[in-house]
Every structure is written in structure tokens, then in C-alpha cells.
Amino acid sequence: MAESGAGPHEGRHELRPVSKHRSNVVFAILAAVLLGVLGIAIATQVRSTVAGDSLDSARPADLLVVLDNLNRREAALRQEVSDLEDSLATLQRSGSTVAALAEAQARLMALSIQVGTAPAIGPGVTMTLTDPAGGVGSEVMLDLIQELRAAGAEAIQIAGSTGEPIRIGVNSWVTGRGGALELDSVKISAPYTVSAIGDPPTLAAALNIPGGVFDNVSRNGGSFSLEQSQQVTISALRQLNPRQYAQPGN
Structure with missing residues (x-):
């Protein structure tokens, strides 16, 4: 059963997909910065080579100062490149984490709809069953x-003539004679309103097959009406009841 979920309003719940565009922009900016830093380092080396002729006449003390400055600059550039590479790797790992989180949230939403802990909206059918003879x-x-x-x-709910609708879950049960039905420990009486989300023509055809549900309703003195809709x-x-016996497996 499919449901809309986490923080539902009686409407559509949509998970916004992770923005790949934003991540790509960040990666592109970091890559450009890396290239810029490397370019500066190369340009510095080139300028130092070109200036080599003018340094031939410099004093040894001056040459030591220039060499020390170049070494410091090179060390600073290498450290900056290393820091940027670390930042890029962190962002890439973060991007994978966000994608995994989004996938987990989408799966949780689907499972929540299936077990009935989140509301849902979508195409489906709504039907009304009457039982004047008490035979259903x-x-x-x-x-x-x-x-x-x-x-x-993917999602079903049933309501009696009074009371709130009841969501059908994997452990739902129904008992009782016509006119005195009990659904999941709640007594319900005709007319019954049944709503289901799924492919409307498929659901309608399944209920209308010869010898199927609606034929049984008619044979027992009841009547029905069915409406297909794009928004149920x-x-x-x-x-959810806390589990008593089952534990997660490996």
C-alpha cells in the first residue's frame, strides 16, 4: 500500500530530490580554485626562472632571502592545495550521504503508507455498499x-455509517454477521464507504468480475455504487504495536 507521508497533510507529501546542481556548482568552484592555486605556483616558478639572470649579480645574503621566501611560498601553496582537496573530498562524501538519506526517507515514506501510519492521496476508487437486508x-x-x-x-480505508474511517493494514481483520460487522475491534454498520488508492480501472474491474465481490453483495440483498477518481x-x-517476538536479522 502506498502512502504519503511523514508530516502528512491531507494532501500530497513530496520529497524534494537532492539538488545535484548545487553540489556540481560547489565542486566546480573548488576545482577552479585548485587550478588557480596551481597556476599561481607555476607562474611563480616561471617568474623566478626568468629573473634568474638578474640574480646572478646579487649578493649571497640576498639570494638566501629570495630562496627562503620561495620555499615559504611553495610550502604555503602546497598546504592550500591540500586543504582544498580535503574540502572537496568532504563535500563529495557529504553529497553521497545526502543522497543516501534521501533514498532512506523515500523508502520510509513508502513503508509508512504500506503499514498505514501515514496518510495518502492519489488515483483510485470510492464505493458505497448498502445492506438493507443485513445479509452482507x-x-x-x-x-x-x-x-x-x-x-x-496501495492504501484502503473503510467507514461505517457512523464513526471515523478505519485504515486497513497488514494485520486487519473483520468478523460478524450482516448488519453487525466488527473491523479491527470497531463495530461498523451499513452503509459502508470504502476508499482505495490504485489504478482506478484495474480496481473497478477486479470488483466487477462475474461471481466476484459485487455479485456477492447483490446475492446477499445488498447494493453498491462505485466511482473512479484521479484524487482519492x-x-x-x-x-503501530511494539514488536514482541521478532528482532532484526543479519
Whole structure:
């Protein structure tokens, strides 16, 4: 089941992709600085070579001063190049970390929608089931949920005539006779409103197959209506129970 998630509003939750443009600009600037520093070093060496003739007549003490200055300048340039290379490597590692974090957040969002802890919005179907004769029992509702899941529904919620909608999760269950259904320990009564996010034509076709869910509803004295839409909102949330036995594996 797919959901929109982390910090949901009853609308679309989108993770903004990591800005590669910004990282590329930073890398380009650092590369340009590195080239500039190396250029300065080369130019300094060239100027020193060209000026060599004029130094032939200089005193030994003056030559020692010039040599010392050149050595200091060379050491400073090497250190600057080293520092810039370290900064570039850090930024590159940071870029990989940001990408990994974005991927992890996207995966968390998908899993949150699947287990029902985040709201979702997207194309899907909304249907209403009536049960005036009290013949639509838990087996029909269970078939409805299973058919939607098999048809690729990524998020489902069911509401009775009163009360809040109930989000269907991996451990949802339904019991009771027609007119007295209980869904995840909550009693619900007809008419039932079922919303599901997925490919609308596929979901509708799955429920309308001969001998399928809607045929069972009709045979048990109920009726149904179904609407396909490009925007179905699933707002109900589930609470995660702390795990009791399972532990992460290697």
C-alpha cells in the first residue's frame, strides 16, 4: 500500500530530490580554485626562472632571502592545495550521504503508507455498499479487501455509517454477521464507504468480475455504487504495536 507521508497533510507529501546542481556548482568552484592555486605556483616558478639572470649579480645574503621566501611560498601553496582537496573530498562524501538519506526517507515514506501510519492521496476508487437486508457478512467484506489488495490497491480505508474511517493494514481483520460487522475491534454498520488508492480501472474491474465481490453483495440483498477518481484521499491512520517476538536479522 502506498502512502504519503511523514508530516502528512491531507494532501500530497513530496520529497524534494537532492539538488545535484548545487553540489556540481560547489565542486566546480573548488576545482577552479585548485587550478588557480596551481597556476599561481607555476607562474611563480616561471617568474623566478626568468629573473634568474638578474640574480646572478646579487649578493649571497640576498639570494638566501629570495630562496627562503620561495620555499615559504611553495610550502604555503602546497598546504592550500591540500586543504582544498580535503574540502572537496568532504563535500563529495557529504553529497553521497545526502543522497543516501534521501533514498532512506523515500523508502520510509513508502513503508509508512504500506503499514498505514501515514496518510495518502492519489488515483483510485470510492464505493458505497448498502445492506438493507443485513445479509452482507464479514466474508463479503473480507473478499472486498482481498480483491482490492490483489488488484494493486496501495492504501484502503473503510467507514461505517457512523464513526471515523478505519485504515486497513497488514494485520486487519473483520468478523460478524450482516448488519453487525466488527473491523479491527470497531463495530461498523451499513452503509459502508470504502476508499482505495490504485489504478482506478484495474480496481473497478477486479470488483466487477462475474461471481466476484459485487455479485456477492447483490446475492446477499445488498447494493453498491462505485466511482473512479484521479484524487482519492486516505486520511485514517494506524497505530503501530511494539514488536514482541521478532528482532532484526543479519
